[in-house]
Amino acid sequence: MKIANFGVEEWLNVWENEAVYDIAGSSIASFTLEEIIAIGNKTKEEFFQELIIKKMNYGWIEGSPEFKKQVSMLYKNVSSEQILQTNGATGANFMALYALVEPDDHIISLYPTYQQLYDIPRSLGAEVDLWRIKEENEWLPDLNELNSLIRSNTKMICINNANNPTGAIMNREFLEELVKIAEKYEIYILSDEVYKPLENGLEIPAIVDLYNKGISINSLSKTYSVPGIRVGWTAANLEITDLFRKYRDYTMICAGVFDDYLATYVLKNKNAVLKRNQKIVSENLQILKEWIKKEPRVSVIFPRNVSTSFIKLDIPMETEKFCINLLKEKGVLLVPGNRFDMPGYARLGYCTYTETLKKGLEKLSEYLREFDK
Incomplete structure (x- = not known):
């Protein structure tokens, strides 16, 4: 490879x-x-007392029940069983692509974007077409152009919303049109959603909440300001999640007891x-x-x-x-x-x-x- x-x-x-x-x-x-502890309702002593007695075993393989519950609450119609903990969004993207992309598949990726989304499919033997963002369109791509890129063997569309590096956002209307196109051809949409817009009154839906074959990727590294614990996740329908479990066994055992504890603490205090x-x-x-x-x-x-x-x-x-x-x-x-x-x-x-x-x-x-x- x-x-x-x-x-x-x-x-x-x-x-x-x-x-x-x-x-x-x-x-x-x-x-x-120290700042993380201070955002919650625990003293340092209480925080470390809970942590110090934890066994240094593998912990919860897919993420603790409380972690999965907290993540599921970030979505509209996602249960805890649809969440898998990963080693950051990088691990989540890799696992999803590893599980779904095969040689001779055709993948369409937003471009430029996070490099995993187009070069991992290429490394797996897929052919990749780049769906280019346009400066004159405020760094959004053209949906008509997407239609022209689709083939009979197109398996997945990869997007990054908001976009890295530009910060451009596909809003609800744009995403709903994108879903109509993907649904027509039964194409997966993999959406790296680590950059949540923090503009008051602006709510951007997760792709998993809009589309049955949508896969939402996220982590604590960007919007939640804790890249150091390397915790991310996938959110997808139960069938896709069950497929991911098999591939996850080959790429990750657990995030670590400390990491899961801290990630859950951050999510409990997300507001x-x-x-x-x-x-x-x-x-x-x-x-x-x-x-x-x-x-x-x-x-x-x-x-x-x-x-x-x-x-x-x-x-x-x-x-x-x-x-x-x-x-x-x-x-x-x-x-x-x-x-x-x-x-x-x-x-x-x-x-x-x-x-x-x-x-x-x-x-x-x-x-x-x-x-x-």
């Missing part, structure tokens, strides 16, 4: 440890363990988590908007309170070289757009800690001024 290098991860693995101002990521500012994160996203997005107004060499289609943005750079230099020089000279880390096959752009993670964002944008502008001379 051959697979392409993972462009974004390869970039971050090489460069992120050199960053002074890391504004490349797509998570909302990560919690410390406090989301309130904290709504504030960060809203305030930091306003900082980004004010900076864009004053920065003549950068433009962007703003995300709707999603934790990633994709800026357009007006510079007379190859994008990756620009980002390396920016890091070395100013300590600012971005992800160059060519890592998404989009030279001239860069992923800017504006939902980092607010002071890091402010200083990173200041230093980015300092470096851009060098092109004005």
